[in-house]
Amino acid sequence: MIKIVIYDDHKARREALRLLVSFQQDMRCIGDYEDCSDLVSNLKSDPPDVVLMDIHMPGVDGIEGVKLLRKNYPDTLIIMQTIFEDDDNLFNCLLAGANGYILKKAPNEKLIEGIYDVVNGGAPMTPAIAKRVLEHFSKKPSTDNRHLYDLSRREMDILGCLVKGYSHKMIAAELFISPFTVNNHIKKIYQKMQVHSVSEAVATAINKKIV
Amino acid sequence: MIKIVIYDDHKARREALRLLVSFQQDMRCIGDYEDCSDLVSNLKSDPPDVVLMDIHMPGVDGIEGVKLLRKNYPDTLIIMQTIFEDDDNLFNCLLAGANGYILKKAPNEKLIEGIYDVVNGGAPMTPAIAKRVLEHFSKKPSTDNRHLYDLSRREMDILGCLVKGYSHKMIAAELFISPFTVNNHIKKIYQKMQVHSVSEAVATAINKKIV
DNA sequence: TTAAAATTGGCCAGATCAGGCTATTTCCCC
């Protein structure tokens, strides 16, 4: 039996969802609330398996709710619900640890299917949302940032060493060149990358996925 | 009218897919091939809108196919097809630029739905695949690396500054403390993280997702 | 309440780095 709790500020929708869940053989709604202000105490006595979480709620909203759930009930599965697919909060939710993302306008079967999906370890989401996730996630590898700063081959070698935490000396030994040469390459790298220290260069390189 | 091309080494499946497509009002299969060895010339005369691409094919396989398509026909949409959801090639395909990922065992309606999804700019995928993408993308589902080195709150502040490329002085100014104090915290950080320079600390912090 | 840990501040010597300069050799492209 899958225990479900509903968070939504619309009373009518809460009741509709409750009804929908009650029609399922192996699901049971064990609570519905209009916001997450008392989430921790709400669920204490009987933690649910799945939480249907509206994003936009007055008071403590769904994003805070996800964080609270992850902190206090790490095993509880969370399905976010929103009206728009291009909600900017999408990534905040997913990063905060939501398991799925289903539109409110989705047909009931999709929602039920989504509940089964998360229970089975999946992450149900609409194709449009999946697209955004993919883009966000493959942005760095797909776009070729290696030439962002137009670093030469040797400069890339040296930047690679810097990222590994090597000192000038160690780089010289690693690449069989003089420390002076290393120093020169690094100077050139700084110019091209518009930084002024190893740490800045390393941070920039890693964040922009150049190496 | 959506023009579709099929790549699959199984003749029977190619014909089944062709038949399925032919049943749709607004789709037309304009070609099917058993591998991607002549992909570029195959599609030259009449580039398709959507390609259904099997991953595992003898000769030039689907992954190479995706790369060829992206290079020569960047606007063509690609739906990958495989038997297993945990295929290691999954990420290679998605990174190479596949638009969707549908299981071979999926019902026909799902495939047709997926074709419409990619045409509408979505990225159809099964919940299990979406889950893997999400995990790969947020890279910290279970392990809380923040306490990996048992850094104190203040040490985390300072490490955060280091990652941003700040110098000792800048950190002192940022946190309203003496440069000497910064120096002490950094020394402690080095001890705990087992490193000996800012760049090493930054590289370690970013790679292990501590900050 | 007491002990431990965290945070703060300080000093100093030696090593390292940042950024200025010049110069030679190699390689690729026009």
Place this chain on the structure above:
DNA sequence: GGGGAAATAGCCTGATCTGGCCAATTTTAA
């Protein structure tokens, strides 16, 4: 063949960082 970029090597000065040391105060935990 010539121009230009890349890679190499060298020097120097001042700034910065590393890693010892010590000690006061505050916060946290036992």
